[in-house]
Amino acid sequence: MASCRESSWTAPSKCTGWRARTTASRPSSGIWWGDAVGLVEGARKDGVLFALTVRYLLSTRRGIATAGLAAVPLVVAGALALGRVETYDIRLFQTLMVPLSLQVVLIFVTLVNATALLREEIEDQTLPYLLMRPITKPTLAVVKYLGYLVAVLVLLIPPIVLAYVVTQGYEGSSIGADADVLAAFLTTTVLGSAAYGAFFGFLSVLVRKPLAVGLLFGFVWESIVGSIPGDVPLLSIIHYLRSILKGMIAEGPLTEYATDVSAPTAAIVLIALSIGLLILTAAVFQQMEFRQKA
Template identity: 30%
Template sequence: MNATIARLTMSTLFGHRRGLLLFILPVVLLALCVLLALTVDNSPDFSTALLQMFGLAVIVPLISLLAATGALSSEIDDGSIVYLLSKPIKRSTIIVTKALVAIAVIVALGAVPMVIASLILDVHDPQTALAFGAGTVVAGIAYTAIFIALSATSGNAVTIGLLYALLWEGVMGQYVGGAKALSVQQWSLAVIHQLTDAPHVTSAVKLPIALILLIAVTAIGITVAITRLRSLSLSTAE
């Protein structure tokens, strides 16, 4: 990890309107949970359903999209990536550092609010809260790899990523049987299911398969991004 790249990436993420959106999304999740906790007689089924259908399926992919694409695609779009490409820094170091920064942002603005949201809905079940936090982290890692690879290979990473997050993860990954096996959300639910004894938390994918797919997607995504950055010449970046 390169400290200078990490600092520049953080500046890019939080120096524009993107940074405001990164804070708004978890605030919306927490505000909704507070409102429901005050007005609805919550049951464990209701709480976990909300965390899954709104938290895991919508908020987490969107935060991951903003963090991962902001870490790379914005620099490619405005040409500032030339600064990094002109330095004697390994392309793998650039990608891995940016990915780690994005993951750190997801942990802070995705996983931590998810734990808090779960406790707001059911303060007596910290085990499930921590399980959803862990599920958010593993999902965020996979999403980061997917969206960084997309940022490195496409000039429309945000648009494509938004369609993927909302349509595939938000709809297909929840309601279409065949698509569930290829949903990061379902893979993270397998981890959550393993960490909590709540019977209402289930996944369409068994844990061993989920872990294999999470690792494979992460490795492939990072590899694609590194390979693409290596082929990106200074003249192309400009």
């Protein structure tokens, strides 16, 4: 600095150049701060949308109805225990939960909630109000999907856990005696919710009546595909869920299920399917045009 001050009497251009280089070499803290504030503000708005989605799916009449349906496994387990059914044990629990929980409750709860995420906004012409905020369509689709996933798991997981506890208590077994059964059903519930939700969410931006198409897929195709020979079952979600149950449970009714897919492979397929369908949903949703409601 001293040399610069001394030379300023004789070589001002040299000092000016030194100052310019020093200023240019410093990172712009203002730009970095602005980017950080923008990221925080964007995350806050995404969090608000996420919370609103969860609250909407859980607090409306739809949420109350699906909560009642999700409680059916617990009601059945409680009824069998109170009725003192002698044959009721962990094996009968599995026999009941596979068709009841996976093929009815899981499909219906995910179908009703996932198809409502974007389709209701589209039909009611309320999406333009959401998109007036600084949020992109793909971000909107992803955040709503994550909100859906949390909401349906809140509905589906507690009844399964409680039904398992009731079964173990009725048998006189410890809670951890058949932990593999509980872990398998929780795993299939989480992965099934993700996969079915992504599929039904994709239907909601692809067709005008996603609920009708979803009913055909969930309760017709998923029900009959297991009886079709060859590799056709690989085109269904329920096949991979059953493969996970077979691979994770040491002994149960699904040990004889015909599948060449291991539990880890089935889990990877369902995760990849969920991500792929979510990307497709965001891409299709991005190309859609909306009119503001008059």
